Amino acid sequence: MSAPKCPICGKPVEPEHRPFCSKRCADLDLHRWLGGHYAIPGPEDPDSVPEEPGDD
Template sequence: MTQADETPPPADPACPICGKPAAPAYKPFCSKRCADVDLQRWLSGRYAIPGREEDSLSQDEEPRDG
């Protein structure tokens, strides 16, 4: 057996909210509370993916009608 074979498997990642070990029922979170905190951050707009605003379209581009 080589030394590379003796390395322990990687540990489960910690809860992204509080850092405690993740619980299987709420993975990747440790509890329902932390899962709810994360959901509230998404719903309140604290986590946001930046996008292009309609006003920033160049003069060459015409708005698309659906």
């Protein structure tokens, strides 16, 4: 079994920054989340979907 790798740069994971290799990679990941680069898909808002004709 191989050692886990940092999801940002691929270097070996350091226990104090797990699952990252460094504080820098952890901060980059946080910046991506806060900047909207990552998104968790969810159900569409039923109010924003136009109704099909005949759905009355």
